[in-house]
Amino acid sequence: MIRIVRSTVIDASTDRVWALLRDFNGHDRWHPAVARSAIERGQSADRLGCVRRFFLRDGSELRERLLTLSDLEQAFSYCLLETPIPLFNYVAHVRLAPVTDSDRTFWEWRCSFSTRQSEEAEMTRMVAEDIYDAGFAAVRTRLAEEGHA
Amino acid sequence: MARVYVSTVINGRSDRVWARLRDFNGLPSWHPGIAESRIENGEPADKIGCVRDFRLRNGDRIREKLLGLSDFDLFCTYSILESPMRVENYVATLRLTPITDGDRTFAEWTAEFDCAAEREVELIASIGSGVFQGGFDALKRQFGG
Numbered sequence: 297m298i299r300i301v302r303s304t305v306i307d308a309s310t311d312r313v314w315a316l317l318r319d320f321n322g323h324d325r326w327h328p329a330v331a332r333s334a335i336e337r338g339q340s341a342d343r344l345g346c347v348r349r350f351f352l353r354d355g356s357e358l359r360e361r362l363l364t365l366s367d368l369e370q371a372f373s374y375c376l377l378e379t380p381i382p383l384f385n386y387v388a389h390v391r392l393a394p395v396t397d398s399d400r401t402f403w404e405w406r407c408s409f410s411t412r413q414s415e416e417a418e419m420t421r422m423v424a425e426d427i428y429d430a431g432f433a434a435v436r437t438r439l440a441e442e443g444h445a
Numbered sequence: 446m447a448r449v450y451v452s453t454v455i456n457g458r459s460d461r462v463w464a465r466l467r468d469f470n471g472l473p474s475w476h477p478g479i480a481e482s483r484i485e486n487g488e489p490a491d492k493i494g495c496v497r498d499f500r501l502r503n504g505d506r507i508r509e510k511l512l513g514l515s516d517f518d519l520f521c522t523y524s525i526l527e528s529p530m531r532v533e534n535y536v537a538t539l540r541l542t543p544i545t546d547g548d549r550t551f552a553e554w555t556a557e558f559d560c561a562a563e564r565e566v567e568l569i570a571s572i573g574s575g576v577f578q579g580g581f582d583a584l585k586r587q588f589g590g
Contacts, residue, residue, distance in 0.1 A: 304546045397578060
């Protein structure tokens with residue numbers, strides 16, 4: 297079992313960051329790796345158990361199920377259902393917390409998964425850097441642009 | 446039930462910050478409001494259930510009991526046994542989380558307690574901005590801003 301934890305501080309209030317992240321179907325609007333996304337069966341994106349089917353820019357298709365969504369904790373969890381990438385039993389958790397003495401946001405993104413031994417290093421790098429770190433950077437840029445708009 | 450939540454970012458690795466906070470008898474070494482502290486009955490400061498008896502710079506005396514301590518999750522939970530604050534059921538947790546981009550630490554300090562309704566606002570302010578933020582400000586200075 298591989299565990300990854302990445303975290304950062306975003307220079308915006310938790311409400312602004314949460315408004316962006318809360319939409320389980322909205323990652324195609326902020327994550328650079330995601331080309332397009334849709335919730336299956338016409339369900340709403342904040343209905344627990346809903347499934348998002350999305351395509352990465354390289355064309356691969358993935359399905360993920362929403363397992364937890366909390367407006368109180370500003371947190372959500374999801375798992376991968378189908379993927380062409382060798383990530384097995386992938387479960388991820390996102391949580392936000394306010395930095396009360398400077399109106400910023402602590403954002404933690406963690407997961408656990410297993411994969412083929414020969415691909416552990418590459419899968420770890422891909423999730424940590426291409427998904428999590430790239431997601432942090434994209435949200436940071438986007439909120440900075442909004443702030444100046 | 447009144448609740449206090451204060452959080453900050455400290456410019457130091459979480460293991461270094463934890464090394465300082467882990468010592469349940471170590472408040473005088475980092476918190477500017479605390480003059481002296483001792484653990485009762487000669488017990489070690491990382492024995493769950495031990496009691497610290499400490500004195501603030503203004504002379505107030507407080508006794509607190511260690512309820513939980515984790516070197517894995519980097520948190521310390523304690524309750525007030527005796528204080529001049531007139532609070533009941535006071536339980537607080539000080540928790541650190543690593544910030545992976547930049548070797549910094551996210552620190553959270555929470556407390557829950559009961560008190561007379563008319564004192565709630567004042568107590569939340571004095572605990573939050575005074576004790577907790579005062580401690581965080583000192584830690585931030587000690588770790589270089």
